Amino acid sequence: MATEFWVWLGVVVFAVFLEIITQELVSVWFAFGAVIPFFLSIFKNVPLWVQIVVFVVVSLVLVCFVRKFAQKWFLKNSGAKTNADALIGKSSKLLVGITRDDNGAVRFNGVVWSVTTEDGSSIRAGKYVDIVRMEGNKFIVKLSEKQQTIQQDKEEK
Secondary structure, three states, rough: OOOHHHHHHHHHHHHHHHHHOOOOHHHHHHHHHHHHHHHHHHOOOOOOOHHHHHHHHHHHHHHHHHHHHHHHHHHOOOOOOOOOHHOOOOOOEEEEOOOOOOOEEEEOOOEEEEEEEOOOOOOOOOOOEEEEEEEOEEEEEEEOHHHHHHHHHHHHH
């Protein structure tokens, strides 16, 4: 068998291996792009430059046009929360109070996060807040209902 046959086989295997490691839907298209030249290399009358052109064209077409649809299809059901998104809905004690002009701070798993309120209200340090959502690199919080219940109980006494 021709050397090109083994080279294209190597490109397919390497691209698939790289895709398994990264899982970014990038190198898999080069694997598909190398399959056609792989089969073309079996025929002695197909020059190397034709194989390379086919590889480049097929790979680029797949990356440019198919990748976006494949990502939507594969990622449409991945509703799993990861990293900071998993903290939404949790409560934490304010380390640093929130004012109209300054962000506060909370700690989760040893990491200090910047927080601000939804409505621009102030909350003193030591109060519990619920994380509503994340905007940029800070959490948007509201006074915890648990904290409000404790305050109402104190006011009634």
